[in-house]
Every structure is written in structure tokens, then in C-alpha cells.
Amino acid sequence: MEVLNKIPDFRDTVPIDTVGVLERVSRLNKRSIKKESKMDALKMALSMCDLTTLEGMDTPGKVRQLCYKAQHPHESIPDIPSVAAVCVYPNLVRTAKESLKGSNINVAAVATYFPSGNGTLESRIEEVKYAVNEGADEIDMVISRGAFLRGEYNFTFDEVAATKEACGDVHLKVILETGELETLENVRKASDISMYAGADFIKTSTGKVSPAATQPVTLVMLEAIRDFYYKTGIKIGMKPAGGIRDSKTAIQYLVLVKETLGIDWLNPDLFRFGASSLANDLLMQIVKQQTGVYQSADYFSKD
Amino acid sequence: MARTKTDQPKLNFDGLWDYDPAPESSDAISIKDQYDLFIGGEFVAPSKEGRYFDTINPSTEERIASVAEATTQDVDIAVKSARKAYDKYWSKLTGKDRAKYIFRIARLIQERAREFAIIESMDGGKPIRESRDVDIPLVAAHFFYNAGWADKLQYAFPGRQPKPLGVAGQIIPWNFPLLMLAWKIAPALAGGNTVVLKPAETTPLTALKFAELIQDADLPPGVVNIVTGAGATGSALVNHPDVNKVAFTGSTNVGRIIQKSLAGTDKKYTLELGGKAANIIFEDAAIDQAVEGIVNGIFFNQGHVCCAGSRLLVQEGVADEVYRKLTDRIETLVVGDPLDKNTDIGAINSKAQLDRISTFIEKGIAEGGEVHQSSCSVPDKGYWCKPTLFKNVSQSHSIVQNEIFGPVLAIQTFRTPAEAVEKANNTPYGLSGGVWTDKGSKIFKITSKLRAGVIWANTFNKFDPTSPFGGYKESGVGREGGLHGLLPYIKL
Known part of the structure; x- marks a missing residue:
């Protein structure tokens, strides 16, 4: 990790005007995406999906099914991209890794006492090391929201930095759990801290807290990524997760990315959707674009 | 994929996933000959x-x-x-x-x-x-x-x-x-x-x-x-x-x-x-939203707006940041067919108006202003003007003094609130103005000193039938x- 000499004072707050953010989102939502550009968007969104199963009831069997779906989203459509990654708990990383052997789909593991983050730093780091050892390509960590909301920004910085150290070359996504940070200024601050501390990606939510990803929050995070890029020349990825269920919303997110960060971010290396049901809706829309008619959900495999 | 560093970070907006035309159909309307x-x-x-x-x-x-x-x-x-x-x-x-x-x-x-x-x-x-x-x-x-x-x-x-x-x-x-x-x-x-x-x-x-x-x-x-x-x-x-x-x-x-x-x-x-409104950005403003306000202030309706925020006054400490964001932002403005639902900037209303705007742009350049235009392309037929920014201009430049009535923004900097107010009021016009700061008390202090009929704070070009509209001077x-x-x- 490169040394960042000019780390800002995180006690300073970057002002964010909520009304202005909502207006910008609403304006971007008015973009009309038709014809080829719609088809391109649907395929692009599919290639950016992190198929996720994060339940207490997960089993190796369930994970293997998900991995097959990840590689073969819908057999009847040619030239369909596979998804970007499969996201599981650390104890299922090995199963996922084996099932995805030979594909270029990554295995992401949620770690650091997902979803609350309420563990000792040592035990959380241990979990990261375990997941990395099991073969995870990406680690999705959570920050300690309690510490952040108490104003212990150094703690947040240090936990991200320590996790990144434990990750080594493995890709680190930092989940801010924006639904618990509540204000957009907090979202901005947590984004800045994570990026300066070594995050490769910043991610909105665990999916366990409502609200999960929203477009205003995503826009603020994209703008934080842009400012970080302006200052450092380093491109950080973005992952909205949770609550994105349909293609229309997914395309709206892509518009946000394109018009805030530009086309360099329109690929799975720098933008992901954390979603479980989105992939099938994208597939349904792709079939609709190709055939002109909607098919029943029964023609699409659930996982 | 590890984090890689670019020496000269630049955002790219074209070349991938360009939006297809999405024209509103004019079939259903009837116009007599x-x-x-x-x-x-x-x-x-x-x-x-x-x-x-x-x-x-x-x-x-x-x-x-x-x-x-x-x-x-x-x-x-x-x-x-x-x-x-x-x-x-x-x-x-x-x-x-x-x-x-x-x-x-x-x-x-x-x-x-x-x-x-x-x-x-x-x-x-x-x-x-x-x-x-x-x-x-x-x-x-x-x-x-x-x-x-x-x-x-x-x-x-x-x-x-x-x-x-x-x-x-x-x-x-x-x-x-x-x-x-x-x-x-x-x-x-x-x-x-x-x-x-x-x-x-x-x-x-x-x-x-x-x-x-x-x-x-x-x-x-x-x-x-x-x-x-x-x-x-x-x-x-x-x-x-x-x-x-x-x-x-x-x-x-x-x-x-x-x-x-x-x-x-x-x-x-x-x-x-007419008007020549000043849009004042203080360094404690929410910058990303202020940039949107600048864009909305000058590029709304091709700048054919009497209350357009055609003069940007930005505090020196954030001037570079605002300018950089503004130049990136105007790259995403879609210029073209007014009936396309994705169009942000349509056609200039008439040949005469386009000539007037072009004359002012030439004058601005001749007087030493630093001009920057969006890299967008415009259709061959019709009257078009790319979104245009002018840096390094002062109160004595003609593009700062005159109402251009087009998508042309004159950008000046200021150091203190008093200087911002002085520059904002130093115009024969007084129709509108904008103030951007995160600090509520500053909004009241500054707006009460601006000689303009309509002043927006942390927004621009908002209209409502219940609100009076009109000018000074x-x-x-x-x-x-x-x-x-x-x-x-x-x-x-």
C-alpha cells in the first residue's frame, strides 16, 4: 500500500447539502435509457453482480447451487456475461472456491464479525486471516459503527488499516452500513476514512439493516471517490448493496456512476452490485429486449 | 486487483455506454400551416x-x-x-x-x-x-x-x-x-x-x-x-x-x-x-451541490434566462476545486435535439441570438479571458452553442458587464465576504443572485446586502407562483x- 502523505483531519466535516443531493439524483433518474444502450446496461449490470447468500441457514449445498448459477446465469441466452463474484461467510469460502474453479468469478467473504462488527479487533482480524487462508479473493469488512458514531475516527481508520494489512493482496471492500450512519455527512466522512486507510472498495450496506443502499447515499460515496481520485490518482471501487431488486433501479445506479466518475468505473473491477434477486430481473429484461415479450419468472432458475 | 496510482487523474465520460437517442414523438400534436x-x-x-x-x-x-x-x-x-x-x-x-x-x-x-x-x-x-x-x-x-x-x-x-x-x-x-x-x-x-x-x-x-x-x-x-x-x-x-x-x-x-x-x-x-446575476460560492459551501447549482444557474434553458447566474464569484480557497469539478461536469451535459429526453442543452433560440452570443465569446477571448468549452459535438444544422466557461476575467470585462443571454459563464474569485458583495452589486442590473454556504448566519448576513430582487440560498432558479419576482435598477x-x-x- 502506497503511503498517503496528506491524510485529512477527519474531525473536519465535508458539508453535504441533502436537498441538493436529492435533486441531483432525481435529475439523473430522468435519463432515458433505450434500445442498444439499455441492452448494454443490462449486460453490464449482470457482469457487476456479487451473488450473495448470507444466511444462518447457509450450507455447502446451497453455496454450490449459487456458484453454478453464477457461472451459468441463463443457458438459453448466448453471450451472457457471468457475474463478478459470489459472496459468502468465511466458513463456506473453500466450498465456493472449489465450485468456481476454472471460472474467473471471485469469491468474496464477509468478515470482521459481519454484520455488527462487534468483536475485539484481534478476533476480527483473525477471521479475516482465516478467510484469506481459505482462498477468498475479496474481503468485505464492516466498520464499527459504534466507535465511528462516538467520534473515534482514529479507531475506524486503524481497523480498516489493520484489516487491509491482514488482507495482503486480497481485495478489501469496506462496508460503512450507511443505514446506521444516518447522515450524508457521516457517509462522506466514513468513505474518506476508509479510502485513506486502504480500502479498495467502499460499500454501502450489509443488507441486514434498513435502509440498505440508496441512490443519494451512493451519489455521496461516488463523489467521495472522485475527490479521492482527484487528490491521489487512485481509483477506488463502489458497491451499493441491499435493496436493489430490479433492472430499472440498477440502470439508474449505472447512470449515477457514469455521470459522476465517468466510464473508467463502468466495469466489475470498480463497480459492483451486492444483490441476490437483481440478477434474475436483469435476465428477464434481457430476454424481453431480445424477444419483445416478458416470460414468467418460472423460466428463470432461482439459484 | 491492487490499488494503482495515476499521475494525472482525469475523468473520461465518452466512448463507452453512450445513451441512444430517446426522442419524444411529435406525431400526436397538431400545428396548422x-x-x-x-x-x-x-x-x-x-x-x-x-x-x-x-x-x-x-x-x-x-x-x-x-x-x-x-x-x-x-x-x-x-x-x-x-x-x-x-x-x-x-x-x-x-x-x-x-x-x-x-x-x-x-x-x-x-x-x-x-x-x-x-x-x-x-x-x-x-x-x-x-x-x-x-x-x-x-x-x-x-x-x-x-x-x-x-x-x-x-x-x-x-x-x-x-x-x-x-x-x-x-x-x-x-x-x-x-x-x-x-x-x-x-x-x-x-x-x-x-x-x-x-x-x-x-x-x-x-x-x-x-x-x-x-x-x-x-x-x-x-x-x-x-x-x-x-x-x-x-x-x-x-x-x-x-x-x-x-x-x-x-x-x-x-x-x-x-x-x-x-x-x-x-x-x-x-x-x-435583463440581469447579470452573481452566484457566490463560499469556501464553506457544500461544493458538489454548489457545482450543480452553478450548472443549473447558467445552463438552464441554454442560459436564455433573465435571472441566470451568469457571473460566478468563488472564494479563492476553493476556486481550483470548483473549476475542476465544473469542467468535468459540463462534459456530461448532453447538447442536441431539444425533443430528446436526455438533452440538457437545446438549441439557441434564433440565428440573431446565436450571433450575439458568439460575438460576446469572441470579445471575451480578445479581452484576454481564458475560455473553456465542453468537448461535445453539436448537430450540423440548427443554432447551437457549447457550454462555455471563462476564467481570469474581471469586473471590467465586457462579458462580466453585459447580459449575454446564452450558456456562457464568467468566473471570478474573491477573498472576503465584503469583496463578494461589492462585486455582486457592481452591475447596472439587480434581478437575482445566489449564495452558497453551509453556514446559516452567513446566508442572512450576505443576502441582506445584495441588491437584487430574488436571491436564492443553496439553490438556484427556483420558481413558484406564490413568490414575487422582479428586479432592482x-x-x-x-x-x-x-x-x-x-x-x-x-x-x-
């Missing part, structure tokens, strides 16, 4: 036969329709018809009955919103997103708002006996054709007056479609008259001896001529004229909108 004058509830031919002029689509340079040119004689007939309608019908109706008609107009506009929006974009060049989401909804809102006052004038002006003035002669500009019509006609009718209105010669079509709507609304004949034509027609209307009130929106030059010709008469008048006299806008149509 030729329009006559709307006088006494009927379309009548102009008195000099064959005096018609073409109105063209500025995005294609193609003719849309021909429109009659009203002579002094035609204007006289129109004013007489308005006077007759005032004496015979409109002044005899109760406020409640007038309100019924005005509410009916408002509802009919909502019903035909799509048609009006499309024609507005075809005739004037503004993007359909704006005519659909801003112009036409505001038109309906102005009629609804004023309809509500028609039977409550005693409450609007308590303790007084509000009476109408008589016949109002109204002249409107080409930048918001139907909206300016609504600003003029709605309060006039609510106050009990009848009107003769002259739309701008480059954008007469929505006013003529509105005339058809007036017929459908079954308004008594002559209450609303629409006469089309250019300067001579307007002059005939202003100088007509039987007009009681003149309302004009347009350039300061024409406003001066009108004010001169009204001297010595007892005609009441309101003038909405060379930006005009009188207010439109709200109770302040009703008053000029009332004798107390």
Missing part, C-alpha cells in the same frame, strides 16, 4: 392581406408554420375587442365566476401538457425535459394560484375596494413563451382585466395553441386576445390610448423605449428586464407572482 390573429374569440386574418411571417424550429432551421403580422390597425381592433369584452362581460362577472374560467384554463393546460411541452421545445429550442418538467407545470400552477385569488381580492388587500384596471397590453419574450404568458394573463384575468397579448416573433406557437384552448374553455369573446408580430406590433400595443396597463418582459433596451413612450400617460406598467420595475404580482392589475 398558418395562424391568424386571435381577436374577439375568433382567428381573424390580418388587415393587410398576406402579411405573414415564418416561425422556424431553431434545432433544424425548418419552417414550422406562418404567423400573421398584426398592424397598428389590427392592434386597434384587438384593444377595442378587449374593451368591449371588459365592459360587456368580464367586469360584470363575480370573482367566483371569473375563478371558474381561470381554473378551467389551468385544468385544460394540465390535460394538454404534453402537446404544449412538445410545441414549446420545437418552436423555441428548449429541451423537452425542461418544458415538460418546469415550464408547463408552472404555467398550470400560475393559473391555479391566481384563480384562487379571483374571488378573494378583498382578503388579498384588506380594508380596500379592489377594482380592475381595464385592458392590459402585454408583451412577452421568447425564452419562456407559455410561462411568461401565464405570468401575464393569469393575474390580469384574476384581477378582472381583459388582455391583448403579443408573444415574441420567434416563439408564437404556444400562445396560439393557448388561444385555441381559450376557445375550448368557452371564455367570453375578447377577454383574451393574441396578436402576433415583431417590434412594430408591440409598439402599437404599448402606445394604444385605450390600454390601461402595460406589462413587458424582455430586454433592458426595449424596456427603456417603452418607459419613454409611457411617460406622460396614466398607464400603469411593470417591466421585467436596470432589471426593471414592479413584481410578478404572489400578491405583489396581482397588485399591478388592481386599482385600490
